[in-house]
Amino acid sequence: MTHALVTGGAGFIGSHLCEALLARGRTVTAIDDESTGSRQNLAHLIDHEHFRFVSGTVADRELVKSLLVQANEVYHLAAAVGVALIQEEPIQTIERNIYPTELLLAEIAALRDSGHDLKMFLASTSEVYGKNPKATWTEEDDLVFGSTTRPRWSYGASKAIDEFLALAYWQQRKTPTVIGRFFNVVGPRQTGAYGMVLPRFVEATLSGKGPTVHSDGGQIRCFAHVKDVVSAVIQLVETPSAAGQVFNIGSDRPVTILELAQMVIGAIDPSLSPSFQAYEEAFGSTFEDVIRRVPDLTKLRSTIDYQPKYDLEAIIQDVIVSKKAELAARES
DSSP states (O other), X not given: OOEXXXXXXXXXXXXXXXXXXXXXXXXXXXXXXXXXXXXXXXXXXXXXXXXXXXXXXXXXXXXXXXXXXXXXXXXXXXXXXOHHHHHHOHHHHHHHHHHHHHHHHHHHHHHHHTTOOOEEEEEEXXXXXXXXXXXXXXXXXXXXXXXXXXXXXXXXXXXXHHHHHHHHHHHHHOOOEEEEEEOOEEOTTOOSTTOOHHHHHHHHHHTTSOOEEETTSOOEEOOEEHHHHHHHHHHHHTOGGGTTOEEEESOOOOEEHHHHHHHXXXXXXXXXXXXXXXXHHHHOTTOOOOSBOOBXXXXXXXXXXXXXXXOHHHHHHHHHHHHHHHHHHHHO
């Protein structure tokens, strides 16, 4: 039986990935320090005979080594996440993104040298493109970061270093790693606590308040359901030709943030209206945003059978249902 190690396994995406891997017959070990993830995300899996949760950090080399010797696949999702956290904790962002990735790659390469077959998926982000002005981004496009005086870019820059490390290990050591750049992954169990826009909009609207839109809401994004994304991740790891390559993963249907707010309001309470807040008020004077973020998914679709099951309307409904269930559980 294939044994998968999921770092950041108690996080939003990580918990869904653990669920999907178990459904496909893997044995799964999840490791998480619960700094942004929550063991509650895995409550429905804890008693599964092929699942194990380890409370710890991926920066603990001895712990990581002990887990890697049992694994055949590593899904590295542990990272600093969310615009708010990145803006407030830039040191944590850089340290938590770079060192654990280097540690994992070095230990995986050493195990492979000793005859232990291991492959890895590295979760990256659309943030690596920075503020590249192209209408859609392909995997070969330039990375365009802002000034180092803007903490926001530390996240994209640190994840770009992760990618460079993974590709260097592929080139020099043939360590098989697939890199996936996530574009606005959303769905049940995602929290709005770190600035994630859709759960924040849904939570506000369910509480009877119009969602707060930053700036004028003209920012363009594409939202993909977490189940569609984790399905793509697993398919890529199962595809030998994907090793050593980078893939955009997400949706390519653009929507403005104001349109998203209006869709959420329409689905919950059409009598409400959005309010607007300046970036400076929300994130401080050093914040800088990206106006348009749309992926080109040609490479992904030519490599795997990528057919998302959720459109944006279905995604919004799924998040609403899950948030209502969370509210009901708190009140009971």
